[in-house]
Amino acid sequence: MEWTLAGLFVLSAVLLFISIIKTSHAAKVEHNEVNQIHISTMKEINAIQDSIRNIGLDIEVVIKETGIQLSSEEQVFMREVLDLYKRNYSIESIAGMKQVPESQIEQMLAPYQNVAVEGGNAAHAN
Structure with missing residues (x-):
């Protein structure tokens, strides 16, 4: 009986350790996915900001060239x-x-x- 309880205790400790490792690994994978999404979103935002800046400069050039005041x-x-x-x-x-x-x-x-x-x-x- 004592061996059975000791065996079950060891087995539960091993399962707990495996569960913690798998949870940690899943959290790291999820964190990496979030980072990748964040990086791609920031790249898109930067591209949009560059486009807006270019449009503003184009408008300024057109206004200067046409002489519109x-x-x-x-x-x-x-x-x-x-x-x-x-x-x-x-x-x-x-x-x-x-x-x-x-x-x-x-x-x-x-x-x-x-x-x-x-x-x-x-x-x-x-």
Whole structure:
């Protein structure tokens, strides 16, 4: 009986030791996976930041080359108006939101509006 209890105690100690080793190994593997995901995410973030920086520099070059003089407030206003227009808001609703005349919004959006080709549509209608 004593040998059986001693054997069971030794067996339980061995199983506990094996369990601790396996748990430790699994934790290390999981930690490495988390590190790899973190590294890849940071690489993606850095790439996006580089792209944003390049876009900003491109815009600055285009503004300097074209000679457009807009204040930062005017740029923000123009960006907001163009964003609303690209999201299919009507010129009337944009003018109402921004509390400016519709003619001003139309003038601002004129270069960005799609010009429909009526002749091409009529020719293919028959």
